Amino acid sequence: MTLRPILLHPDPRLKTRAAFVETIDDDVRRLGEDMLETMYAAPGIGLAAPQVGVLSRVLVMDCVKEEGAAPRPMVLVNPAIEWASDELNTYEEGCLSIPEQFADVDRPAEVEVSWTALDGSAQRERFSGLWATCVQHEIDHLDGKLFIDYLKPLRRQMITRRMQKLKREKARA
Numbered sequence: 001m002t003l004r005p006i007l008l009h010p011d012p013r014l015k016t017r018a019a020f021v022e023t024i025d026d027d028v029r030r031l032g033e034d035m036l037e038t039m040y041a042a043p044g045i046g047l048a049a050p051q052v053g054v055l056s057r058v059l060v061m062d063c064v065k066e067e068g069a070a071p072r073p074m075v076l077v078n079p080a081i082e083w084a085s086d087e088l089n090t091y092e093e094g095c096l097s098i099p100e101q102f103a104d105v106d107r108p109a110e111v112e113v114s115w116t117a118l119d120g121s122a123q124r125e126r127f128s129g130l131w132a133t134c135v136q137h138e139i140d141h142l143d144g145k146l147f148i149d150y151l152k153p154l155r156r157q158m159i160t161r162r163m164q165k166l167k168r169e170k171a172r173a
């Protein structure tokens, strides 16, 4: 497994709709494994393929937070939201592509998601709590959408300016 560099906002690849995965081959399996390793190393609870520069509909997540609990590494290929609750939940979200910036985002509290697993099997599960927020945040990435797109323009512009500055500093270092 290999750690892959995580793209930082602003980057046109983070604003691009990712392509449907037609076949789960070795490249897709390797991508899923690399993304999990990259996510755990960051550390983060979710990562979408466009964040490592691959414009395919693949995301990984593990929202197990309890101390000592077994991890639950998940790889979702072609995930789709089949149902969303009317009830909303507010979480302070962050993003590995927008480090150290956090903001409250309202999203459906529960969602039912279908996807294909790396073994090719069809999966369907209802997520709630942090898992529901995370899977929606990551599916947004596959559609070229970032959590800051839910914020008021001024707040979004402020965060984007901070990120541009951070990228300039990183480029110089």
Ligand SMILES: [Zn+2]
Binding pocket: 094, 095, 096, 097, 137, 141
């Ligand atoms: Zn993100």
